Amino acid sequence: MTPHISANKEDIAKVVIMPGDPLRAKMIVETYLTDYRLVSDVRNIYAYTGKYKGVDVTIMASGMGMPSMGIYSYELYKFYDVDTIIRVGSCGGYTKEQKLYDLILAVKAYSKSTFAQVQDGESSNLLSSTESVNLKIMETAKKLNLPLSVGIVNSTDVFYSDVEDFHKIHSETGAIATEMESFALFHNAKHLGKKCACILTVSDNLETKEETTSLERQNSFTKMIELALESIL
Numbered sequence: 662m663t664p665h666i667s668a669n670k671e672d673i674a675k676v677v678i679m680p681g682d683p684l685r686a687k688m689i690v691e692t693y694l695t696d697y698r699l700v701s702d703v704r705n706i707y708a709y710t711g712k713y714k715g716v717d718v719t720i721m722a723s724g725m726g727m728p729s730m731g732i733y734s735y736e737l738y739k740f741y742d743v744d745t746i747i748r749v750g751s752c753g754g755y756t757k758e759q760k761l762y763d764l765i766l767a768v769k770a771y772s773k774s775t776f777a778q779v780q781d782g783e784s785s786n787l788l789s790s791t792e793s794v795n796l797k798i799m800e801t802a803k804k805l806n807l808p809l810s811v812g813i814v815n816s817t818d819v820f821y822s823d824v825e826d827f828h829k830i831h832s833e834t835g836a837i838a839t840e841m842e843s844f845a846l847f848h849n850a851k852h853l854g855k856k857c858a859c860i861l862t863v864s865d866n867l868e869t870k871e872e873t874t875s876l877e878r879q880n881s882f883t884k885m886i887e888l889a890l891e892s893i894l
C-alpha cells in the first residue's frame with residue numbers, strides 16, 4: 662500500500678497500461694482482459710489486474726496532468742516494482758498532417774514544466790521514452806497494419822492557455838502534438854531506471870480546429886489500446 666494505491670504489492674503486474682481516465686481503464690479491462698480484478702480504487706483511480714492472451718497486465722488510470730501521472734507512476738515503479746508503464750492517451754495535433762484518430766508514438770516529450778527539475782534537479786526539458794519498448798510498439802503496429810507517426814510531443818501544464826503559441830513550440834522543438842502527462846512519466850522512468858512508452862490518439866487539432874466528441878473519443882481508442890496490449894506479448 663502507498664498513500665495513493667491500496668493494492669498489495671503482488672496484485673500489480675510488472676507491466677502497466679495507463680489511460681488518463683478511470684472509466685477508460687474499466688472499459689479496457691471489461692473488453693480485453695480475462696481473470697481480472699479491481700486491485701485499487703483510491704480516489705476512484707481504478708487499477709485492475711488481469712490477463713491479456715495469458716500475459717499478466719495491470720490497467721490503471723493516471724488522472725490528468727503531470728502531478729497526477731507523476732504520483733502514480735512513481736509509486737508503481739518505486740513501491741510496486743513495476744518494470745514498464747505504457748501511457749495511452751489523447752493529444753491535440755499541431756499541424757494539418759495530424760488527422761483525427763491518427764496514432765502517435767511519443768519518442769520524446771518536451772516540456773516547460775518544472776516537474777523533472779523539482780523532482781531530482783534534472784535540467785533537460787526534452788526527455789525520451791524507452792527505445793526497446795518503442796521498437797516493440799513500432800514492430801507491432803506494422804504487424805497490425807496500423808499507421809503510426811513517431812515524434813516529439815509537448816507536455817503542457819495548461820490546457821486552456823491564452824498565451825501559448827503552438828506554432829512557435831512546433832517550430833522550435835519539433836513537437837507534433839500536445840498532451841499533459843508524458844514528460845512526468847518519462848522522467849520517473851529515467852530517474853528510477855525503468856521503462857516507459859506513450860501511444861496517443863489525435864483527439865483534436867489546434868491548426869485545423871477539428872475535434873472529436875467525447876463519445877467518438879472513447880470509441881476511437883480501440884486501435885490504440887489494441888496496439889498497447891499486443892505490444893506487451
Ligand code: HPA
Pocket residue numbers: 751752753817819820839840841864865867
Ligand atoms: N492540449 C493538451 N492536452 C490535450 C489536448 C490539447 O489540445 N488534446 C488532448 N489532450
